[in-house]
Amino acid sequence: MHATVSTNTPRYAKCIEVSKRIRWDTERDVIRGRSFDTEHKFLPEGLSLIDQMGSLSDSEGRLLSQIQGRTYANMFGLVERFIGAKMLEVTRDHALGDQVAFEALIRFTDEELKHQQLFRRIEQLTSEQMPDGYCFLPQPNDVADFVLGKSTWAVLALTCHIEIFSQVHYRQSIEPDQHLSPLFKDVFFFHWKEESQHAILDELEWARENSRISDDERDAAVDDLIALVAGIDGMLQQQAVADTEYFAKICGRRLGPDEIAAVSANVLKAYRWQYIVSGIKEARFADALLGMIDQRQAKRVFDALAPILQ
Numbered sequence: 001m002h003a004t005v006s007t008n009t010p011r012y013a014k015c016i017e018v019s020k021r022i023r024w025d026t027e028r029d030v031i032r033g034r035s036f037d038t039e040h041k042f043l044p045e046g047l048s049l050i051d052q053m054g055s056l057s058d059s060e061g062r063l064l065s066q067i068q069g070r071t072y073a074n075m076f077g078l079v080e081r082f083i084g085a086k087m088l089e090v091t092r093d094h095a096l097g098d099q100v101a102f103e104a105l106i107r108f109t110d111e112e113l114k115h116q117q118l119f120r121r122i123e124q125l126t127s128e129q130m131p132d133g134y135c136f137l138p139q140p141n142d143v144a145d146f147v148l149g150k151s152t153w154a155v156l157a158l159t160c161h162i163e164i165f166s167q168v169h170y171r172q173s174i175e176p177d178q179h180l181s182p183l184f185k186d187v188f189f190f191h192w193k194e195e196s197q198h199a200i201l202d203e204l205e206w207a208r209e210n211s212r213i214s215d216d217e218r219d220a221a222v223d224d225l226i227a228l229v230a231g232i233d234g235m236l237q238q239q240a241v242a243d244t245e246y247f248a249k250i251c252g253r254r255l256g257p258d259e260i261a262a263v264s265a266n267v268l269k270a271y272r273w274q275y276i277v278s279g280i281k282e283a284r285f286a287d288a289l290l291g292m293i294d295q296r297q298a299k300r301v302f303d304a305l306a307p308i309l310q
Contacts, residue, residue: 042069
């Protein structure tokens with residue numbers, strides 16, 4: 001039996017070509033023997049929203065950006081755990097079919113494993129430069145079990161959302177900021193280069209899944225997507241509290257209850273922007289989603305998102 005070739009084969013082939021051309025190694029190309037310099041910010045204001053915290057000094061704002069940056073790296077390491085697992089699963093659909101698509105998705109999975117290793121390395125390096133007491137609460141395997149328990153359509157929608165907002169974050173906020181840690185900036189430059197192909201593959205696989213499911217299955221999948229976003233928001237709420245407590249402990253002065261509450265609210269707002277709102281508002285994702293669901297389903301999604309979007 002001959003392997004089939006789909007109309008999207010050239011797009012999968014292009015992803016393979018780019019993947020081969022930009023291939024990088026964590027230690028040789030990204031880390032290069034460097035450590036983090038805490039005299040630099042880790043995240044730009046466009047992601048950290050530190051500029052909206054008027055009560056913090058410059059050094060305190062820089063420290064809070066470093067805590068958020070550490071969580072940002074850990075969050076990407078976490079989501080790539082379930083992304084890699086799901087992509088390995090959908091790759092099987094091409095195993096005896098389009099071999100170009102099969103290779104593209106195998107490469108995707110391999111790169112996601114490398115990214116997990118990269119972000120574990122970043123956690124190691126940040127822990128060497130920052131005081132004890134930081135805690136990243138979400139457990140990657142627990143989160144992966146929850147996410148992978150949902151329909152493939154919903155998981156691919158969430159994955160596409162994540163890959164697209166990672167592109168937006170780098171292009172619009174990280175790349176233009178000349179005051180970030182050079183090492184932190186390089187981490188997300190190299191990450192961005194491979195994620196650019198992943199976002200294309202996500203779109204192809206999500207559209208393929210959408211074309212094969214029934215209307216009833218899609219309706220249930222919309223509810224799954226809403227549940228996934230709610231789960232992520234719950235995770236962000238917990239981490240915002242933990243990061244605020246860590247900041248209050250190490251910032252060098254006593255913060256009053258009102259200031260702690262204000263910092264916590266701003267950190268949660270930043271995390272919701274980073275991991276939910278910035279992707280939902282990106283036209284590339286919104287157009288793809290709205291092209292697959294009807295008006296009634298879209299209303300369910302945006303009604304559920306309303307408290308977060310506000």
